[in-house]
Amino acid sequence: QQSTEADLPKTEEESPFNAHLRRYDGAQVWRIVVQTDKDKRMADELQSKYDGQLWKEVKQEVDYLLKPQVLAAAERHIRAANLSRIVLIDNLQHVIEKENPQRRRLPSSRTERAYHRLEDIHGFIDYMAKTYPDICSTEIIGYSVEKRPLKILKISNGNARNAGVWIDGGMHAREWISPATVTYIANQLVEGWEDLPEHMRSINWYIHPVANPDGYEYSHTTDRLWRKNMRAHGRQCPGVDLNRNFGYKWGGKGTSASPCSQTYRGSKAFSEPETFYISKFISGFPRETFQAYLSFHSYGQYILYPWGYDYQLTQDRADLDRVARQAGTSITKSTGVKYTVGSSATTLYPAAGGSDDWAKGIAGIKYAYTIEMGDTGRYGFVLPARFIQYNGKDGVTFADTVARAIAQGR
């Protein structure tokens, strides 16, 4: 089927660079290799003493964004601590300005050309439902803090007894590759439906590309590096980290009780509509329905499984690990991209209240994964749009592998 221009969602063509966006002239992103606990403490002073913004944290390294006015002092600090640093990005403003060169309408076959605004992504979902009504439908599962729709696309051959797979993206606003990957997956499933393997056609797919619509828009209009949702807290800093707000072991390790923190967990589990409506939607189905919950984030190229709240592993860790490794191997075969596989807490750091832990621990969904898409740090969150296609393909391979595992398990 050919899409006609008239069917496409309409959006203004915009100048690629938005003048209202907060500027990051001369800001740098550094990677610090940390071996001991003391190394880690010293590196973390980049946040507490030099106002650095944490970008990525794994056992052996941390990435920080630093403003130009602290660079000299921060460098002395790192040297005095006997640590070494690599400059990943030497002028963030330049990278931001080149990241998304063409923002155009979103025709169904061109999802991978650019990072799109919320309206365009929602328009794409509506377009899919209108153009392919036999297999697609949309649903608004609730509304965000700022009353934007939480919109999902269901793709199905119509058999209500199929296993369900939930896919979400964009829970963290600045991780633009995530909604782009999830949109790409939706597009591939729909446009390629007739040729898909049976194990993919016998899944009911529920796809939520922008789980944090307010934050996502804010990252386009105001601050490219916004992470949380847009919950207001009076005069204090806004925002709750949605991936610390889910109701399993809520409030545990790797979460903060301070609204100003990037990992603020909220006032209670599911205090935020963006997380609450996901749990409500999934909980509305019979318990055996959903067999997988795939949450797309960035960056680092990791396939992660529970638990995230602590170092323990699940009973069926062998199944989760096997399927994750199969996916990793298939991805490398197809695009050459490498993913590291492991549990969240052991591979990155413990962090409670994640969607994956809730999916596994409360909803009882077997294949609960968080996948951190590309890259490994050259661009981090500001990955140029030309990389969308690779990530999209990897996302499809991941969904394919999980669907096959579900088919084999039934």
Ligand code: ARG
């Ligand atoms: N980078 C993700 C985050 O910090 C990883 C989440 C992994 N899952 C978890 N439950 N900790 O939100």
Ligand code: ZN
């Ligand atoms: Zn994330």
